[in-house]
Amino acid sequence: MSTSHGSLLAVYPGSFDPLTNGHVDIILRGARLFDRIVVAMLRNLEKSPLFSLEERLEIAREVFADQPTVEVDIFEGLLVDYARRRGASVIVRGLRAVSDFEYELQMALMNRHMAPALETVFMMPGESYTYLSSRLVKEVFALGGDVSGFVPPAVVARLGALQTKG
Numbered sequence: 191m192s193t194s195h196g197s198l199l200a201v202y203p204g205s206f207d208p209l210t211n212g213h214v215d216i217i218l219r220g221a222r223l224f225d226r227i228v229v230a231m232l233r234n235l236e237k238s239p240l241f242s243l244e245e246r247l248e249i250a251r252e253v254f255a256d257q258p259t260v261e262v263d264i265f266e267g268l269l270v271d272y273a274r275r276r277g278a279s280v281i282v283r284g285l286r287a288v289s290d291f292e293y294e295l296q297m298a299l300m301n302r303h304m305a306p307a308l309e310t311v312f313m314m315p316g317e318s319y320t321y322l323s324s325r326l327v328k329e330v331f332a333l334g335g336d337v338s339g340f341v342p343p344a345v346v347a348r349l350g351a352l353q354t355k356g
C-alpha cells in the first residue's frame with residue numbers, strides 16, 4: 191500500500207519474548223499491506239526475560255532475513271516518540287480474541303491522545319494462532335512441554351541451548 195505522500199511505514203511493537211508463529215504471521219501480513227514494517231522491540235526492565243534483548247533481536251533478524259521490507263529494531267521510552275522519529279504513520283497490533291480488546295483499545299486511545307496523526311491498525315492472526323501467546327510458550331517450556339509447533343525454528347534452537355545450559 192502506498193500513498194501519494196510517499197511510502198507507508200508501520201511499526202509493530204512488542205516484547206517478543208519469545209517471537210511466536212503468531213507474531214510471524216502478523217508481521218508477514220503487515221509486510222504485504224505496508225511498504226515497510228519495523229518490528230520494534232521494547233527495551234524494558236523486566237528482571238527475568240527468557241531471552242536477552244540481543245538474543246531476541248538476533249532471532250527476529252534471522253527469521254526475516256529473506257524479507258527486505260521487514261526491519262527489526264529496539265526502542266525505549268514512549269512508542270509514539272519512537273514512531274515519530276521513524277516517520278511511521280501506523281502502529282500494528284495483533285488482536286486474537288475479545289479478551290485482548292480492552293487493553294489494546296486503552297493503548298490505542300492513549301497513543302492517539304499523544305500522537306493524533308498516528309493510526310493503530312489491528313490485524314487478526316490466522317485462526318490457528320488465536321490461543322498462542324509468548325507468556326504461555328514460556329510457561330509450557332519452563333514446565334518441560336514441547337513448544338516447537340508454536341515458535342520459529344530459530345527460537346527452538348535457542349530453547350535447546352537454554353535446556354543444555356540449565
Ligand code: PNS
Pocket residue numbers: 203204205206232267268269270296297298300301
Ligand atoms: O508485547 P507486549 O508486551 O504486549 O507489548 C506492549 C508494548 C511494548 C506495545 C507497550 O508496552 C508499549 O508500547 N510500551 C512502550 C511505552 C509506551 O509507549 N507506553 C504507553 C502505551 S499507551
